[in-house]
Amino acid sequence: MNEDIIDEVPQAARATQHQGGFPATRWSIVLRARQSGEPHAAEALAELCKVYWKPVYAFLRRQGNSPHDAEDLTQGFFAMLLERDSFASVEESRGRLRSFLLVAVKRFAANVHERGSALKRGGGLAHVALDAEEAEQACMAEPATGVTPELLFERQWALTLLDAVFKKLRLEYSKDKRERVFDALKDRLSADGDASTLAQTAATLGMKEGAVKVAVFRMRQRYRRLLHDEIALTVDSPDEVNEEIAHLFEIFGQHGA
Numbered sequence: 001m002n003e004d005i006i007d008e009v010p011q012a013a014r015a016t017q018h019q020g021g022f023p024a025t026r027w028s029i030v031l032r033a034r035q036s037g038e039p040h041a042a043e044a045l046a047e048l049c050k051v052y053w054k055p056v057y058a059f060l061r062r063q064g065n066s067p068h069d070a071e072d073l074t075q076g077f078f079a080m081l082l083e084r085d086s087f088a089s090v091e092e093s094r095g096r097l098r099s100f101l102l103v104a105v106k107r108f109a110a111n112v113h114e115r116g117s118a119l120k121r122g123g124g125l126a127h128v129a130l131d132a133e134e135a136e137q138a139c140m141a142e143p144a145t146g147v148t149p150e151l152l153f154e155r156q157w158a159l160t161l162l163d164a165v166f167k168k169l170r171l172e173y174s175k176d177k178r179e180r181v182f183d184a185l186k187d188r189l190s191a192d193g194d195a196s197t198l199a200q201t202a203a204t205l206g207m208k209e210g211a212v213k214v215a216v217f218r219m220r221q222r223y224r225r226l227l228h229d230e231i232a233l234t235v236d237s238p239d240e241v242n243e244e245i246a247h248l249f250e251i252f253g254q255h256g257a
Contacts, residue, residue, distance in 0.1 A: 049078040051164070052097075055156040056105050057135045062149040063109060071130055077108050096244065097234040098157050102150065151251065158248040161234075165226045172222070181205060181215060188216045189223055 053074050060070040060077075081104065147155075166186075173182035184201050187193070193201075202209045231244050 046078075049075075052101065052157070052160060053078070053130055054135050054160050055153045056101065057130065058156040059102070059105055059149045059153040060109060061135075062147065062152045067136055073109065073112065074130060076112075077105055080108060096236065096240065098154075098244075102153050105153070106150075154248075154251045158251060161227070161230050161248065165223060165230050168226050168230075169219070169223055182219075185212070185216055185219055189220060192216075 056077055057070050057074045060073050061067065065073060170179075170182055170186075173179060184205055192198075198209055198212060202212045205212065207215070227245070228241060231248070232238070232241050235241060235244050
């Protein structure tokens, strides 16, 4: 990833504090729903699964489980969180969603191993579709050795967040009927490119080169704000956002144990 983007993200995060208080995070919503016994708890957990299942699946695969078993275990893991009051036993002020899920899936996998049996497919969340083929491609992209299950979880967690931000940014441009602009500039989110490609992009869009540079700058600004907001959903307070952003980029420089 481009170092300029990495260096500038924390600055952007500091400049984009939410007005009216810090928003409810994804896991705090689940916590409150579970503790109060609200009927929407299952829906909140299903949403959590849809967003964050890839890091869990990657962890279980790197532990040596087959694709089929890893998919079953992933479904069972998220079902277990709700069924066994796992969220209800955690205080919102402790830890971050990333850290909590990693510890939880490690314990879950250890317990399943001790019992010597896998959970049945679905585990109460059969309606949540997991694209195991897509997750397999991500797992296969990692080296066969040198990357621990924990590090693979962290990397997939970061990629999940970045992918969510990219999709949100694309949707915004689509709603403004600026798909052509997005498609032409998306590769410049993390790299400037040379003068010739800039001129070619300008010609394609029918814009001046200076206008293209401004459009790239604004796209990057919006991307950073969306990244800040996405990470804010996974931590307890605004003070933790910058640290979490820094951590997510640091893990790409790690090469395993």
